[in-house]
Amino acid sequence: MVERTPILNLFTHLILFLGFVFCIAPFAIVVIAASHSLKEVNDVPMSLLPGSDFWVNLQTAWTTADLGPKLFNSFVMAAGVAAGKVIVSALTAFSIVYFRYRGRTLIFWLIFVTLMLPLEVRIVPTYAVVANVLSPYQAILDVTGLSWLIEKISGVEVSLNLGLLNSYTGLIMPLVATATGTFLYRQFFLTVPDELTEAARMDGAGALRFFVDILLPLSRTNMAALGTIMFLWAWNQYLWPLLITTDASHATAVTELKQLIPNVGGMPEWHIAMAGTLIVMLPPLIVVVAMQRWFVRGLIATEK
Amino acid sequence: MEKRVTFSRSTIGILFAVPQLLLIFTFFYWPAGQAVYWSLTLQQPWGGGNIWVGLDNFRSILSNADYWHSISASLVFAAISTGLAMVIALVLAALTDRQLAGSRLYRVVLIWPYGIAAPALAMAFRFILAPEAGFMAVVNRFWPGLWDPGLDGVAAMASIIVAFSWKYVGYNFIFFLAAFQAIPRSLIEAAAMDGAGVVRRFRDIQFPLITPTIFFLLVINITESFQDSFGIVDIMTAGGPANATNLMVYKIYSDGFKGFDYSGAAAQSIILMLLIIVLTIFQFRFIERRVHYR
Numbered sequence: 164m165v166e167r168t169p170i171l172n173l174f175t176h177l178i179l180f181l182g183f184v185f186c187i188a189p190f191a192i193v194v195i196a197a198s199h200s201l202k203e204v205n206d207v208p209m210s211l212l213p214g215s216d217f218w219v220n221l222q223t224a225w226t227t228a229d230l231g232p233k234l235f236n237s238f239v240m241a242a243g244v245a246a247g248k249v250i251v252s253a254l255t256a257f258s259i260v261y262f263r264y265r266g267r268t269l270i271f272w273l274i275f276v277t278l279m280l281p282l283e284v285r286i287v288p289t290y291a292v293v294a295n296v297l298s299p300y301q302a303i304l305d306v307t308g309l310s311w312l313i314e315k316i317s318g319v320e321v322s323l324n325l326g327l328l329n330s331y332t333g334l335i336m337p338l339v340a341t342a343t344g345t346f347l348y349r350q351f352f353l354t355v356p357d358e359l360t361e362a363a364r365m366d367g368a369g370a371l372r373f374f375v376d377i378l379l380p381l382s383r384t385n386m387a388a389l390g391t392i393m394f395l396w397a398w399n400q401y402l403w404p405l406l407i408t409t410d411a412s413h414a415t416a417v418t419e420l421k422q423l424i425p426n427v428g429g430m431p432e433w434h435i436a437m438a439g440t441l442i443v444m445l446p447p448l449i450v451v452v453a454m455q456r457w458f459v460r461g462l463i464a465t466e467k
Numbered sequence: 468m469e470k471r472v473t474f475s476r477s478t479i480g481i482l483f484a485v486p487q488l489l490l491i492f493t494f495f496y497w498p499a500g501q502a503v504y505w506s507l508t509l510q511q512p513w514g515g516g517n518i519w520v521g522l523d524n525f526r527s528i529l530s531n532a533d534y535w536h537s538i539s540a541s542l543v544f545a546a547i548s549t550g551l552a553m554v555i556a557l558v559l560a561a562l563t564d565r566q567l568a569g570s571r572l573y574r575v576v577l578i579w580p581y582g583i584a585a586p587a588l589a590m591a592f593r594f595i596l597a598p599e600a601g602f603m604a605v606v607n608r609f610w611p612g613l614w615d616p617g618l619d620g621v622a623a624m625a626s627i628i629v630a631f632s633w634k635y636v637g638y639n640f641i642f643f644l645a646a647f648q649a650i651p652r653s654l655i656e657a658a659a660m661d662g663a664g665v666v667r668r669f670r671d672i673q674f675p676l677i678t679p680t681i682f683f684l685l686v687i688n689i690t691e692s693f694q695d696s697f698g699i700v701d702i703m704t705a706g707g708p709a710n711a712t713n714l715m716v717y718k719i720y721s722d723g724f725k726g727f728d729y730s731g732a733a734a735q736s737i738i739l740m741l742l743i744i745v746l747t748i749f750q751f752r753f754i755e756r757r758v759h760y761r
Binding site for chain 2: 168209251255261267274288292293296299352395448463
């Protein structure tokens, strides 16, 4: 630093160390509690030395909450949302930055507004839409009288029905339907020099060619950052999967945690609960540690 | 803000936007419109469609003491947890930015909490703060009955605040540190040459320069405290005891999906939406001044 400040340095080290402990303690306690036996975990105060039942507890938690398939579901959902966002947002941003057509500003604002209302506040009607994803279109046909017309002409009654409850599509699609990534790409596309576009056009490249061969390769860092953030965000979703997976076969790891809350009667099985918690929190933690650079960059860029 | 060179085939251009538009129409605009419709109608118990009731749903929830209780609980939760998470993160980021030995370690570790799912950390804190085992049990041994989130509303509220703040300290830290690092080193050094001490430099240079970040985080923390709190409440307290932690999103969920009162839940959603829209507009008015495109 600029000058010598021994007392302040000592204070800095002290506070940062306290912050470090405050940050790391819950992780440590989860790991230690997961290694104890039923009796040890209920000791007051609990011993901070690790016990010997770590692997047994992990196995019990794994089988009790059936975590194998649940982790797989979480993974499919998180990867699906990340991939969906990375692709769909790139397409949209390309459209609103590189083209001039009527209604472009309208589209921009339609997408912008979705930033304001998170899924959590509109869960009830979104749930109804996912229960029959074609219901909006059915309603439009009914109101405009088109379904009456079709029925008169062809004799077929129009009733569109496609339920997405308990499906990966139902888990993923509503989470993709927000604007987060679009503006990340838009900001980046606006910094791409116009000369590049001119050169590409002069060489005879059309819009699609330019997008695939020039713009996408240039956006690789943005894609990595956006993908990391979206993967974590989707993995950590709770309310949405809880609602639409009424059948345990599509439940995610995070929603299954609830099964591990100890009963009130008898000795609470905190060691199993903590082992399960450890399994569920480990994958996102690994992503944060391994992808730290992209994670930080993505967070700062998407939220702006 | 506009591209000088564009492509002329505008039909193709619109096609690129179609997937996103279909998605947001189906999963955003339709449900949002549906929420408005439901909030103005009442569903008949045994089918037969909805009947128009105007603003009755709003009147009934606004005259319900439970709802006002839920709003005040949400506001208390938002205020205290936002304050805690931001002040702690600001101090940690400012000190990490001094770049003493070990600051790289702190920079890595202090952001971990944000990666953890709210329900998972809620489970960890439920154990840590459990009255019969874990760590608060030690306190209870000395002062029996002092701490019991299962019975005492204040203790339950304190528990969810601790869990939420822990996660968002990590989040705020990332942004504060980035803001501090964006301040040119030369500015700090020039001030030091002029004889400004560390505290003075913080007060007169660093703090004013990061106010946009502070403002931005304030809004984000408050909106997140409305949404991300759901998992924490569901795992730690389930809204109890005696509705002490029945925050707004949790109440929408329990009224809508456990009580099957879609109209009431929709009306509550609309109120929450308006609240969040007001906050967001407020935010963009300030944020837009800061973002420059070239």
